[in-house]
């Protein structure tokens with residue numbers, strides 16, 4: 001019997017340029033969820049594709065001196081190839097130039113027109129060509145587009161409008177009564193704030209043909225083409241059969257998750273929701289807006305020549321480390337900073353060192369001490385229960401974590417199991433146990449438990465790194481495919497059969513040595529420009545510096561400060577006491593990710609009030625552009641209150 005249906009989408013990407021890391025990010029995230037849900041036995045449909053109409057694409061084709069359709073045919077291949085290279089498992093790839101999609105758009109338009117939901121009116125306003133959006137005079141910032149800052153043109157013309165404005169109260173009520181409809185919560189509040197702060201106008205859904213030819217003609221007036229967003233949003237319905245294949249559409253719709261970047265949340269939560277309501281269709285269960293990547297602290301842009309091309313990254317590092325890095329480095333929903341330097345750091349420490357070494361070490365020990373076969377475990381001993389309970393705890397919390405797309409936390413918890421398994425080997429010293437026959441039973445148990453922990457790890461990392469998971473199971477001697485193992489089955493410790501013949505393969509993740517790292521970094525994205533270092537005349541003496549009382553602290557509590565985008569209120573344990581500190585790090589850290597983090601506190605600052613809240617000290621952090629990284633300690637067991645100098 002097919003499992004519960006699950007339908008997930010990515011935005012459809014404009015084919016005006018090469019795919020970049022932002023596109024890869026959403027698509028990888030959607031792929032991870034789709035793979036997880038398939039493992040859980042859900043009947044998954046995963047849709048991605050390309051947005052091919054509109055001004056941007058028309059201009060890009062013109063620049064290349066090719067007809068728009070030819071341009072789209074050529075560029076869409078680049079996206080398809082990239083998804084293959086990144087191991088994306090989409091069930092369908094939609095193009096808005098597909099006949100079925102165009103028919104769906106025309107059918108939806110006709111239906112709304114017949115229902116009186118679309119009317120013709122005159123329009124006068126400011127138009128942003130690159131964003132393809134009209135703005136009111138009051139919205140402009142210094143006379144420019146409030147969204148992208150570029151020049152706007154004054155335009156007066158007749159157009160068709162969709163009655164969006166009258167649906168405002170209904171939409172507010174829907175968002176309020178469906179807490180998961182817009183995630184994360186901060187974005188939900190933003191949308192509510194936007195809706196409540198101003199009137200919602202009707203949506204202009206047409207463009208006169210003489211101004212824009214590259215679009216789907218309106219079925220009721222051939223002098224106009226459809227506004228690209230009205231066309232594009234309907235892909236989520238046409239991609240699952242709307243309206244011609246009613247049976248498929250009825251089984252798939254509504255979508256479980258639309259994943260989008262924060263910049264296109266309004267179009268999804270406001271335009272799309274009201275369009276669906278007018279068409280008499282149910283709303284998606286959840287729209288999740290993720291943050292943006294900066295590159296070494298700077299906005300990614302062509303003019304800065306820092307656009308990160310995923311194809312190049314795949315060539316340099318392979319697909320799986322990139323999939324891992326993007327979802328591990330930054331909580332989904334927050335902005336993050338990309339650098340090859342950080343990527344190499346994660347590959348060497350998390351992948352090559354922690355997981356890769358554990359795996360090859362475990363296999364080598366099974367080879368050496370157990371004739372290459374997974375032994376049958378004996379009675380449980382010291383540390384075994386903890387190992388099992390760590391694994392069990394991860395499995396227990398998995399569904400809830402996936403429901404809020406907490407990828408980074410999921411990976412951190414899996415790596416906790418990896419780290420504990422490494423410790424378990426060190427504590428149990430299989431090499432010593434192997435020296436005496438009496439300890440054979442214990443040796444078998446230890447080797448078995450490590451191998452079982454690695455099987456569990458492989459199944460858990462499968463959605464993120466499917467090929468690595470496959471290699472791990474294969475080397476453990478299992479013939480099963482990780483995609484077919486329900487993570488729920490991992491709750492029971494001991495699923496790994498004993499007697500399996502393991503095989504040593506190549507290292508899972510080769511370490512990037514200094515020479516290669518240097519070579520990669522030499523050709524990498526330009527580094528952020530730090531502020532100029534202190535000039536000679538401003539230098540201080542060591543005595544001046546020693547006046548600053550720097551202490552190691554542990555964050556025990558963290559919460560947002562109402563009405564402040566930047567500030568978090570922290571409770572920092574510095575051994576002798578707990579300090580309340582306001583830190584301007586809310587745009588880079590989620591409060592829940594800070595708990596237990598070790599930081600450096602300036603402990604002898606005069607207290608100050610920020611947003612009416614007393615701050616008793618200052619937390620040290622590095623910053624470049626909008627990105628802030630807390631200063632901390634590089635390994636070692638530093639206790640709260642230790643002096644830093």
Ligand code: MSP
Nearest residue numbers: 011012013014022023051232233260261262292293
């Ligand atoms: N075609 C529209 C979407 C229509 S969906 C019905 C579109 N396309 S896009 O190609 O411009 O952008 C697609 C996605 O890329 C958006 O979700 C956007 O947030 C994301 N990103 C663009 N730059 C990004 C970063 N620097 N970082 C992360 N994601 C970014 O908008």
